[in-house]
Amino acid sequence: xxxxxxxxxxxxxxxxxxTAVFSQLVxxxxxxxxxDMAQATLPLVYMVYxxxxxNPLHGYVKPMAVTAVRDTLTPISTExxxxxxxxxxxADVSDIYFEVFSADGKTSLExxxxxxxxxxxxxxxxxxxxxxxxxxxxxxxxxxQLKADGRDVYYYTRVVQQDSLHTKEYLDFVNSFSEKCLNxxxxxxxxxxxxxxxxxxxxxxxxxxxxxxxDQVVWGNLNPQIYYKSIPxxxxxxxxxxxxxQEYLISAQSEEGYTELYTVNEYFRLRYSDESVMLLDFERxxxxxxxxxxxxxxxKGIRLGICDSDISFVTDSRSRFYAFEIGGELWSYDSSSGxxxxxxxxxxxxxxxxxxxxxQHDIKILNVSTSGNIQFVVAGYMNRGRHEGESGVAVYFYDxxxxxxxxxxxxxxxxxxxxxxxxxxxxxxxxxxxxDFYLLLDGDVYEINLTTFETAKVVENMKPNxxxxxxxxxxxxxxxxxxxxxxxxxxxxxxxxxxxxxxxCGENERIRMLGYMGESLVYGIAEVSDIDASHExxxxxxMRTIYIMNEDGEVVKEYGETGIYVxxxxxxxxxxxxxxxxxxxxxxxxxxxxxxxxxxxxxxSAGLTTQVSDRKQTERILLMEDASEKKTPQTxxxxxIVSETDRTVTIEEKEHTEELYYVYAKGRLDSIYExxxxxxxxxxxxxxxVVDQDQNYIWERGNKKTAAEFSVDEVPACILSGTMDTAYxxxxxxxxxxxxLSGCEIDSVLYFVxxxxxxxxxTTDGVRIILGYDQWGNVRLYEPGAEESYLISDEDAxxxxxxxxxxxxxxxxxxxx
Numbered sequence: 001x002x003x004x005x006x007x008x009x010x011x012x013x014x015x016x017x018x019t020a021v022f023s024q025l026v027x028x029x030x031x032x033x034x035x036d037m038a039q040a041t042l043p044l045v046y047m048v049y050x051x052x053x054x055n056p057l058h059g060y061v062k063p064m065a066v067t068a069v070r071d072t073l074t075p076i077s078t079e080x081x082x083x084x085x086x087x088x089x090x091a092d093v094s095d096i097y098f099e100v101f102s103a104d105g106k107t108s109l110e111x112x113x114x115x116x117x118x119x120x121x122x123x124x125x126x127x128x129x130x131x132x133x134x135x136x137x138x139x140x141x142x143x144x145q146l147k148a149d150g151r152d153v154y155y156y157t158r159v160v161q162q163d164s165l166h167t168k169e170y171l172d173f174v175n176s177f178s179e180k181c182l183n184x185x186x187x188x189x190x191x192x193x194x195x196x197x198x199x200x201x202x203x204x205x206x207x208x209x210x211x212x213x214x215d216q217v218v219w220g221n222l223n224p225q226i227y228y229k230s231i232p233x234x235x236x237x238x239x240x241x242x243x244x245x246q247e248y249l250i251s252a253q254s255e256e257g258y259t260e261l262y263t264v265n266e267y268f269r270l271r272y273s274d275e276s277v278m279l280l281d282f283e284r285x286x287x288x289x290x291x292x293x294x295x296x297x298x299x300k301g302i303r304l305g306i307c308d309s310d311i312s313f314v315t316d317s318r319s320r321f322y323a324f325e326i327g328g329e330l331w332s333y334d335s336s337s338g339x340x341x342x343x344x345x346x347x348x349x350x351x352x353x354x355x356x357x358x359x360q361h362d363i364k365i366l367n368v369s370t371s372g373n374i375q376f377v378v379a380g381y382m383n384r385g386r387h388e389g390e391s392g393v394a395v396y397f398y399d400x401x402x403x404x405x406x407x408x409x410x411x412x413x414x415x416x417x418x419x420x421x422x423x424x425x426x427x428x429x430x431x432x433x434x435x436d437f438y439l440l441l442d443g444d445v446y447e448i449n450l451t452t453f454e455t456a457k458v459v460e461n462m463k464p465n466x467x468x469x470x471x472x473x474x475x476x477x478x479x480x481x482x483x484x485x486x487x488x489x490x491x492x493x494x495x496x497x498x499x500x501x502x503x504x505c506g507e508n509e510r511i512r513m514l515g516y517m518g519e520s521l522v523y524g525i526a527e528v529s530d531i532d533a534s535h536e537x538x539x540x541x542x543m544r545t546i547y548i549m550n551e552d553g554e555v556v557k558e559y560g561e562t563g564i565y566v567x568x569x570x571x572x573x574x575x576x577x578x579x580x581x582x583x584x585x586x587x588x589x590x591x592x593x594x595x596x597x598x599x600x601x602x603x604x605s606a607g608l609t610t611q612v613s614d615r616k617q618t619e620r621i622l623l624m625e626d627a628s629e630k631k632t633p634q635t636x637x638x639x640x641i642v643s644e645t646d647r648t649v650t651i652e653e654k655e656h657t658e659e660l661y662y663v664y665a666k667g668r669l670d671s672i673y674e675x676x677x678x679x680x681x682x683x684x685x686x687x688x689x690v691v692d693q694d695q696n697y698i699w700e701r702g703n704k705k706t707a708a709e710f711s712v713d714e715v716p717a718c719i720l721s722g723t724m725d726t727a728y729x730x731x732x733x734x735x736x737x738x739x740x741l742s743g744c745e746i747d748s749v750l751y752f753v754x755x756x757x758x759x760x761x762x763t764t765d766g767v768r769i770i771l772g773y774d775q776w777g778n779v780r781l782y783e784p785g786a787e788e789s790y791l792i793s794d795e796d797a798x799x800x801x802x803x804x805x806x807x808x809x810x811x812x813x814x815x816x817x
Contacts, residue, residue, distance in 0.1 A: 014386040034404050034639040034686040037047055039348055040355045040384035043091050043148050045155045046231065047074045048083040048125075052171050052275060058229045058358055058381065059146070059153035061389035065653045066105025066141045067695055069156045070664070073143065073234045075167050076159055080130040085123055086146065089353065093124045100130060103139045103158070103815065104694035134161045138815055139695070153389065160237065166272040167234070170242045173277040174232045174268050182226055183248070184218045193279040206306050210282040218286075221615045224250035227261060229323040229355050236689055238703045241280065243687075245667035247357050251330055254294065255615070262306065263327060263357050267666045269687055271702070280574045280702075281687055283666065287327045288345070292340040295631040300609060301624040302333060314365040315606050319625050321372040321400070322606060325363045332400070333633065334372060335626050340633040341375060343398050344405065346383035349637075358383055360417040366473065368428055372400030375408075375692040379415035379424040385640070391416060393424060395437055395450075406641040408450050409437055418669035429473030431496050438476075438495045440469070441651060445476065445493075449785040453649050458493065463658075464674055470516045475551065477513055477521055485533040485541050487511055490523060502552060512541055514569045517576060517598045519551040525564055525767040535807060537675030538743035540588065542567055542581060548596070557596065564591055574598040598720075652740035660693050676739040683746050696737065699751055715758060715782070719769065724762055724809055733811070741808040750779075760809035 022403040047055040055072040076082055086093055096114040101107065110132045118125045134140060135162065144155040177193070180186050197211040208216050230248035237243070238681045252260045269281035288305035290296070296303045302376045304311065304326055313324035323332045323343070330344040344363065347356045361380035368374050386407070393411040398404075408430075413420065419442070427440035430450070437448045444460040459467075459478055466487075467478040474496055480489035482791065490503040490511055505511040505525045514522040524543030532540040541563030548557035559566075559578075565588075566581040576598070580591040581727045663670045663681035665688025679690045680699045690698040718732040730738040741749050741759075749772075751760050759770040769782045782789035 004319065033642050034402075034485045035642055037346075037385040037640050038388070039351065040353075040388060041091060041149070042153055042389050043089060043093060043146060044087040045088070045144060045146070046085045047072070047157060048085050050168050050169065052168065052175075053085060054171055054232050055157055055234060056354070057144070057155040058355070058360075059148075059155050059389050060391065061151065061153060063143075063154055064156065064391070064416075066101050066103075066143070066156070067693065068223045068416045068419060068653065070158065070416075070662075070669075070691075070695060071156065071233075071235075072162060072427070073139070073158045073237050075165050075234070075237060076130065076161050077274055078136075078161065080134065080161060081127065082130065082142075082159075083125070083127045084144065084261075085125050086160065087354075088122055088124060088148070089355075090122070092150075092487075093146055093148050096124075096126055097145040098128060099143045099145070100132065100134075100159070101141040101167075103141060103696065105141060106694075109134075109140070130159075135815075138161050138629070139697075149201070162237075162239070164239065165237055165242075166277075167242075167271055168236065169277055170234075170237075170244060170270050171232050173270060173279075174244050174246065175230065175267075176638075177268070177279075178230050178246070178248070181218050182224060186200070187214055187218060190214055192218065193282070202355070203612055205616065206286050206288075206308055208284045208424060210279065214434075220617060222252050222617075223615075224252040224262065228357065229250040231354070233667070235664070236700075238700060240271060241702045242268075242272075244268045244270065244660060247359070249357055256295065258291075259296040260291070260294065260305070263289065265359075290326050290331060291330060292331075292342075292633050297338075297633055297750040298611075298621060299629050300611075300621050301606075302622040303611075304620045304622055306618070307607065307620055309620065311608060311620065312363070312365060313606055313622060313623070314368050316368045316370045316372070318370050319606070320370070321368050322622060322624060323365050323368045323374050324622055325365060328359045328361060328363065330363050330374070330376060332364070332368075332372065332374060332398070333624075334400070335624055338633050340635045341398075342635065342637045344378065344396065344638065348384070355383060362421045362424065364418070364424055364428060366428070374398040374400070375430050377424060377428050379420045379428075386410075387412075391420070393420065393428070393439060403636055403638050404641045405638050407643065407647055409448060409453070409670065410443075410648045411439060411446075411448070412648050412650040413440070413441065416669075426467075427469040427473065427476050429469075429495050436495070438473070440467075440476075442654060444654075446651065447495075448649055453647065455649055455651070464672060466513075468513050468515045468521075470521075470551075471518045475516075475519065475521075477516075478512075479513065481653055484512065485510065485531060485539050490521075492521065503549070510541070511645075512543065514546070514576075515571045516546065517571055517574060520556065520598065521549050522571065522576060523547055523549070524567065524569075526565075528611065530565070535677075535679035535742035536740055537673070537681075538565060540567065542588065546596075547580065548576075548598070550761050557812070559596060561594075582757070656693055661698060662691050662693070664689050664691065677741050677743050680741065680744050680748050684745060696812075698737065698739065698812065699748065703751075715769065717759065719758055719811075722760070722769075723805070724760060726809060729809065729811075735814055737812040737814055739810045739812070744808070749808050749810065752812060753779075758811050761806040776811070 019598055040061040043693045045057040055074055088203055099111040100109040114126045114128045116127050125590050131133035139158050142157050142159045146153045168543040180190055191214040195210050196213045202216050230246040232244050232246045235243045235245055248263055248264050250262050254260055265285045267283045271278045271280055287307045307326055315322050320336050321332055332341045332343050361378055364377045366375040375397055382388055382390050387410055392413045395408045395409040397408055423440040429438045437450055441447050443460040443462045446455055447458050448455050452514050462478050464480055465484040466482050467686050469476040475492055475494055477490050477492045478492050479487040481487040484779055492501045506530050507527050512524050524546045526541050526543045544565055546559040547555050549555050563582055566578045566580050570577050574597055576596040578594045581588040582591045609621050609623055610618050610815045612618055661673045661676050663679050663683045665686035671682055676698055683690045684701055687701045689700045692698055726738050753770055761770055779792055781792050782787040
């Protein structure tokens with residue numbers, strides 16, 4: 001008996017000791033496996049122009065594709081002198097090199113070490129002179145390479161050598177305008193720049209523009225103060241206009257004494273005339289930084305404050321967990337426990353600085369489980385953490401029970417945020433079995449195994465307007481023939497089952513996708529005889545029938561009206577808006593719009609509403625089924641789960657064989673087109689520019705001269721022949737860019753003759769050549785076979801354009817190397 005008791009005591013002792021040791025090991029392991037995201041470490045570089053800081057540059061830890069980081073533009077003098085200021089944030093900056101590339105990045109013109117460096121507290125200042133010959137009025141790319149704490153960091157800006165750009169005046173205007181708005185100084189003078197529209201009283205501080213009232217532009221009754229100063233970034237600059245944007249942080253005090261922080265993004269389009277700066281366009285967007293300590297819970301739901309109406313949110317199937325993205329941060333609220341979790345943020349809680357407001361990343365919520373776990377994607381520039389200074393797509397899993405975030409995958413790319421954002425929003429999906437991640441990148445759909453990281457292309461080289469992804473991401477559809485206006489087959493791919501299904505049309509018909517409404521595909525069918533695709537970018541595709549097909553392959557809606565055809569459609573939430581026409585002789589005339597509302601989808605329990613107050617005006621609220629009576633939730637902040645496994649997949653930048661045209665407007669990439677004319681139409685609407693994939697300027701809004709000299713003798717023989725075959729003309733004129741401009745407005749078209757370039761116009765009487773403007777601003781016209789050009793009036797020029805049916809061929813000289 002005694003021996004048995006001794007054994008029991010010994011076993012108990014061993015059990016207690018083992019439990020304690022095991023528990024300690026587990027706790028130690030837990031401590032080793034989670035950590036806060038590492039603080040930002042990379043320096044910031046500012047270009048300096050006449051002692052004014054501008055163009056803040058954020059660093060990359062590897063060289064990027066020059067054409068993929070088209071961001072700021074830095075003017076330089078004829079002496080080619082440049083100055084920079086490096087904010088080190090404590091990093092040891094030892095060496096600085098600079099390299100100058102052609103705009104397409106294919107030619108390196110100079111690679112030199114900077115020797116003139118000075119250190120002052122937390123800044124390193126440097127000045128240098130570009131040695132190689134640079135053509136006036138032609139853009140190049142400057143790459144700065146810093147050695148910071150022993151590693152190489154790369155920074156990029158475009159540079160242009162040009163006189164009389166009035167850069168200093170533009171910078172002073174932008175800084176002064178924002179300062180006067182905050183301090184409500186010279187309100188009467190500010191009013192001179194604005195163009196208020198409408199009589200209705202504005203009650204929203206989240207967006208303001210040149211048509212807002214002066215009271216709105218000076219922040220109404222919010223009374224904010226500057227928190228981080230604004231630093232202008234020049235995006236476009238020519239002899240006529242400038243486009244400048246800036247980001248900064250402001251603070252305000254609530255009635256309860258809370259400090260509120262707001263990120264502000266401003267866009268200015270300016271012109272210098274009569275020794276003063278004119279404001280041509282202005283926009284301001286403001287987003288409150290979500291702070292759960294500021295009484296964010298109401299009887300309706302979660303008060304998001306002053307922010308955009310386009311808030312992304314997802315709930316679990318039981319409407320207990322509410323995940324929402326706001327201001328580049330991901331939050332989750334547990335309505336049962338009252339806990340608010342900060343799931344993901346690049347913002348530094350302590351020692352915050354200007355790097356925190358760099359919002360070049362996008363968060364997409366993939367799904368929310370009934371236990372509160374969240375899968376999400378972060379795409380773009382990584383401000384800090386394991387991938388600081390990289391541009392790519394990170395896939396994360398958030399465990400609500402532990403508060404830990406695990407990185408499932410990082411897709412390393414050489415693409416900028418602007419290029420990544422649209423792709424990721426269109427197609428990105430983790431399969432239900434958690435085995436694979438699907439991602440659209442530059443027209444290719446990749447399947448990446450989340451265990452082995454093996455990568456395969458599911459579909460490649462899809463053209464714009466030839467594919468679409470469903471709302472959940474589970475399905476994507478693409479045109480098998482890869483032709484937007486000449487395809488007979490739609491293929492639908494199920495990423496969970498890896499199965500493909502197809503929709504086809506008749507031999508004398510063509511099929512076109514209009515997009516997804518939730519999980520239902522919307523497509524239309526047109527008769528071949530009705531389609532006119534003779535001029536790229538100005539196609540007519542009249543669809544007699546529209547179909548809506550659910551995820552089970554069943555057509556749930558068939559739409560058609562006798563004599564009415566649908567030419568285009570937009571999908572917003574559950575609403576399909578159709579652009580329609582009817583036949584009129586040999587052509588078409590506009591018919592009224594029509595709409596289809598999708599009532600088959602389940603109604604979400606969450607939604608957005610607003611509340612109005614005198615100080616903050618319109619605030620947005622995320623509705624909840626069971627809103628809490630508490631004003632301040634318990635807040636928890638996630639930690640990163642440390643893994644020794646390298647989960648990075650690198651996808652190299654591919655070269656395009658087809659021409660693509662990029663529309664940049666309001667300081668960012670707006671859209672990409674296959675055709676120059678459609679890109680020009682879009683850029684004209686937004687006061688933007690069009691460049692090709694080699695960064696050659698195709699078109700600039702407002703940079704058109706009104707006088708030029710041109711000799712008829714210099715017109716190439718192939719143009720004199722009057723052919724409208726762009727492929728033939730491009731083959732005959734390798735030193736020019738030959739573009740179909742059909743459908744562009746007269747002012748946009750005349751851009752091509754403003755530098756002495758020629759323009760072909762197709763009229764009912766035959767092909768004519770518009771030579772350009774003479775020194776008096778008149779249009780000169782030359783007809784093939786005539787001995788000389790002659791003047792025509794503005795009215796006759798307009799009549800000629802109207803008679804032509806908007807069919808033009810434009811020519812631009814290719815930039816010299």
